[in-house]
Amino acid sequence: MSRLIRVVVQRIRQLGSRALLLSSILFIGACAGGGDNDASNNTTGISGERDFDFTAMMANYADNIILAGLRSFNSSFTGIDSIATSAISEYCDAIGSTSEASALGEAQLQWRNAMNLWQRQELLILGPLAENGNARRNAVYSYASSAPPNTCSVDRSVALAQNSEFDIQARAFTSRGLDALEYLLFNENLDHTCASQVAETQNWNALAELERKTQRCEYAEQVASDIGNSSNVIIDAWAFDGGDFRTQFVNSVNANENLKRLSDAIFYFEIETKDTKLGMPTGLHANCRGLACPLAVESPHSQSSLANIRENLHGFHLALNGGDGLGFDDIIIAEGASFVVDNFNLNISAALALISEMDTSLLNQSQGIVASGDGSACGNSAANPDTIRTVPICSLHGYLKRITDSLRSDFLVIVDLDLPQRGQSDND
Amino acid sequence: MTNLLTKQAQVQVRRRSKLYRAIVLANAGAIMLSIGAYAQGVEIDAPSAELFEEVFIIGSQEDLQSLAGSATLIDSEAIEKFDATDINDLVSQAPGVYVRYEDGYGLRPNIGIRGVTSDRSQKITIMEDGILISPSPYSAPAAYYFPNVNRMHTLELAKGPAAIKYGPHTIGGAVNMVTRPVPNEAKGQFDATFGNDNFQKYRLFYGDVLTNKNEASDEGQLAYWVDALHYSADGFKELDNGEDTGFERNDLNVKVQWRSAQDARYKQSLALKLGYADEDSDETYLGLSDEDFALNPNRRYLATQLDHFVSDHSQVHVLHSVDFGDNLSVFTRAYYQRFNRSWNRFNGFFSMEGQCPEADDPGCLAIQDILRLDNPFPDQMALLRGEIDSNGNASSIFDITNNDREYGSQGVEVNVNYSIDGTVISHQIEVGLRLHHDFVDRHHKVKGYRMVASELVFDGQDDRGPKDLNRAETDALALFLNDEITWSDWTLNLGLRYENIEGSFDDQLVAIDSDTEERYRERSQSVVTPGLGLHYQWSDNLGLLAGIYQGFSPAGPSSSKDIDPEKAINYEYGLRYQRDTFNFSLIGFFSDYSNLIGRCRASDSGCAVGDEFNGGEIEVSGVELTASKSWALSNELTLPVSLVYTFTESSFQENFDSGFSQWGQVRAGDELPYLPENQLRLQVGLAKGDTWSVDAVVKYTDTMREIPGQGSLESGTFTPSYTLYDLSASWQINERLKLRLIGENLGDKQVIVSRRPFGARPNQPLSVKAGVQYNF
Secondary structure, eight states: OHHHHHHHHHHHHHHHTOOSHHHHHHHHHTOOOOOOOOOOOSOOSSOSOTTOOHHHHHHHIIIIIIHHHHHHHHTTTSSTTOHHHHHHHHHHHHTTSTTHHHHHHHHHHHHHHHHHHHHHHGGGOOGGGTHHHHHHHHHHOOTTSSSOOOHHHHHHHHHHTTSTTOOGGGSOGGGSHHHHHHHHHHOOOOSOOSOTTOGGGTTGGGSOHHHHHHHHHHHHHHHHHHHHHHHHHHHHHHSTTTTOHHHHHHOGGGHHHHHHHHHHHHTHIIIIIIIIIIIHHHTOSTTOOSSOOGGGOSSTTTTOHHHHHHHHHHHHHHHHHOTTSOOHHHHHHHTTOHHHHHHHHHHHHHHHHHHHHOOSOHHHHHHHHHHHTOOHHHHHHHHOTTTOOSSHHHHHHHHHHHHHHHIIIIIHHHHTOOOOGGGSOOOO | OHHHHHHHHHOGGGOOOHHHHTTOOOOOOHHHHHHHTTSOOTTTTOTTOBOOGGGOSSOOGGGGGGOSSOEEEEOHHHHHHTTOOOHHHHHTTSTTEEEOOSSSSOSSOOEEETTSOOGGGTTSEEEETTEEOSSSTTTOOOOSOOOOGGGEEEEEEEEGGGGGGSOSOTTTEEEEEEEOOBOSSOEEEEEEEEETTTEEEEEEEEEEEEEOOOTTOSSOEEEEEEEEEEEEEOOSOEETTSOBOOEEEEEEEEEEEEEOOTTOSSEEEEEEEEEEEEEEEOOOSBOBOHHHHHHOTTEEOGGGTTOEEEEEEEEEEEEEEEEEETTEEEEEEEEEEEEEEEEEEEEEEOOOTTSSSSTTOSOOOOHHHHTSTTOSOHHHHHHHHTSSOOOSSGGGSEEEEEEEEEEEEEEEEEEEEEEEEOSSEEEEEEEEEEEEEEEEEEEEEEEEEEEETTEEEEOSOOOOOEEEEEEEEEEEEEEEEEEEEEETTEEEEEEEEEEEEEEEEEETTSOTTSOHHHHEEEEEEEEEEEEEEEEEEOSSSEEEEEEEEEEEEOOOTTSOTTOOOEEEEEEEEEEEEEETTEEEEEEEEEEEEEEOEEEOOTTSTTSOTTOEEEOOOEEEEEEEEEEEEEEEOSSSEEEEEEEEEEEEEEEEOSOEEOSSTTTOEEOTTOBOTTOOSEEEEEEEEEEETTTEEEEEEEEEEOOEESSOBOSSOOTTSEEOOEEEEEEEEEEEOSSSEEEEEEEESTTOOOOEEEOTTBSBEEOOOOEEEEEEEEEO
16 A cells, blocks of 8 residues: 555646646657666576577587588588599509609698598587587597597507408597598508507508508598598487487577587686697696696698688687587677677687688697797797797787687676586686 | 437437446447447347447447547447457447457457456456456456347447446456347347358347236336347368368347336336357467468467367356435346356476476476577477477377366445436436456366377376465455536546455365465455546537546465555546537546556466466556548448547656566566557448448558567567558448448458467458348
């Protein structure tokens, strides 16, 4: 009743100020104005911005980024247009002939192309790729996993593959995937890398060079085919008549869960790209106990570490902006923080430009830090990437750190998400 | 007005007692009567018909001019003019009323008044002869049963303070449908109407006096009527396999009424009404994607090929009035009603393990998301259309749920009227008491079907448990007190309503030994709502009115304890002007909600049926304008014109994120869904005495948001504005025979009138009906 009395008094006051009844009527008709309570309650955990179309955003990520990327990668290894597989087969056929070198060069080029595609995909390890400890991802590429690539494991599989009953899918990920393929296609040392007591490789070094090249190439064909099968399995896990993860991913009832999935996946850029791929070789990450750790360089045989980081940058950009569709950037802009997106894009561009200017591989630069006996130049380069580029990979690390710092703070706050479990600390 | 007054003079028996007029609070809709006055109801509204006057909540038009509030009365002529079977078409003739079309035939109408949600008419009080007629007005107020308006004599809508006496949902207003009076001599009527899409309507009415046919007899009189109605259509939508979609409705009612002798010491009247109605329809909740709608609005996806609604309604009404003289009378109503419905319909797709946030959720993909413009689920969309077959995944299996419910409603209501005629001030006092019980038993059973070669085939799994298995019931005591005080040219109405509502909910899907709060819920609500209406007769022609009352709509028994009842303080004031045949009224209203409730229906995603959601503070305001005039072009020719216009605006007053799918993320200032800013209806007629008449109607409905929002409208979130044209012509060939030709939506314009429950749905296309009426 007290509320009634209060409101009545209020209204009488309002109405009393109108002299004419008609004008009062019209006033009533116009007085359901906008509210004055700016307080929010019961937030969903998703961005507070209203009407953001999470279904469209997730459909964009699923169809135009994740599945499009997977299909593009998959076409390198399966089907009639499987360029990488074909190139490897042609190389195998050319071993010992005059076209061997050019065939190998083409196979290596196709590997690089495929690797570039996958490095973009690395920023979106989620859903079927992330299940069972990233099992499906590790089947394609096991770098930085709990069972990283192992050259001896590859050497053993090469030898075992000569047996007609050999089943590559029964082998550990350490001898499969793009990293195994890299070793098989780029490593010019034909000797095995296993300890002498490893039975499978005890007779390997005694084989003729041609035979060893052939056996490695034949195994490379199996690895390429296996990568194709693995990527098929991943795509099938998203398919409506397969695992139908797409329906789960796009369904807005799971928006919270999948935004977190996407966000966690994007943190690959900090944990793997910045810390592992660059932080270790530059010695800027605490896990590197020396001035620098050249042995931690990714893709050492192909010397494509910087290309990998470049593609990670492109992948990050894609994962952040959602390509031409709705992405995290749209959430951030809708929240009125477009400067955060601008800063991301600015630092991504600067990092890409710096990579394009580098003519010394990451491995060589890392070895240079060790050889200099002084890490201060690297530290200065990392702290002032715009002005000091004494050690370019350290300047690059500086740009990446700017990006990941913003990822940890601005991004998570604005999109209203938490750090991934594995990214709780920053050990730069 | 000449016609009207002539009619009034004839219909003496319809004049209400002075005592009963005291209970009337409101008016505004005299125009409806004035429009209809020249059309002839012929025998049924003959002067000697016996109306049970107390069943009216507004009364006849002579009450209207001095009433302190707004209301609308649509009489039998207006109902008959367009041979109305769709209640939506009728109520939209009143200002301040909003309808959301769904099936195109008004089978399950969505009616809102002054801003309350129109969703299944659940926030208005619906009555037949003043008796609550919704299947379960307290426990589950969604009106899945709505009486066939075609058999009604009068339709009344009470708004503003007038609504406070007709609870429990007083927040918007009340709709009362009054059945035909018993005749005082043998009278019959046969009516047949045929239209496109194989529309057929047959109605047979017959009434007679069983005893003491001489009205002037000193003895009492016993009279009755029997009213049988059947109408059906093949439906204007067509399944992709070429099959029809349609409906069939039957309605059989009997009224037996006894009245005491004219000179009885205590005049009494006793009526028994028995009614049975059923429906069999191929109705569905599934509409179309906007893209498909643009190609063919009347398409029905193959996913709906099994959709089927079956219901039956039975009722027993007993009405008794006694006039003790000395200004005291008592009116008693007792009612017993049962309604069973089974709606087997497409409800979505099942989900695979891990696809839903809740592990035990059988399916969680909202159908609205499948139907979106950007087609984010192309495979599911192809399944809906039957373009692909189901695969081995659960996510391609159709959830066809039989929403089986039983409703019951029973109670007794006593109104005592007492008047005090002072020399200066007079009082007309009414006290009402109602004891009511209602319930709903929900047993929703789900089955799975696969799409195989464009046919839905049972997946063979018959061990799926029920989706919903619960019972909600309510005992309610309602009490109101109303005093109409008259002093000179002033009329003051004071009203007070008390509701004590004891609800309980038993979710039988929860194990008996589970936490009692989870399985059993009890909810007790008591509320006192006051109301005040004031009318001042400024001059013979001009009256001013103002009113304020607290509106209320109870929370359901299944709602959690943090859900508040819906409450609003409603204001209205305005003026009415009448001179000769010119009637004009302008009434402003303002509803200040302290809490709006959203109630989950089976068609809402992410909530359980009956779940309720707080919507916080809301403001709804508007202006209702009605104007009418009838010109006499010659001794016989008249040209009646009427205009009804409503301006409405609304806004949420708080920011909140709601789990209720119809609201979602709401920001202060957002407009409410399904409230058009402008609504207009213009009717122009031409009539030659009782011989023939032609009426043309133009109806304009503004754009409507479908989700809360403000500023510019975004594609796919609003329904467009549209204008429809109707035409009615009737010809009274002789005393017994009458022909009628009706065209509705003459421009054959179909637009998206709603995207609820699931997807875009059209209004009815061009409809042409020809009918013949024979009176005997």
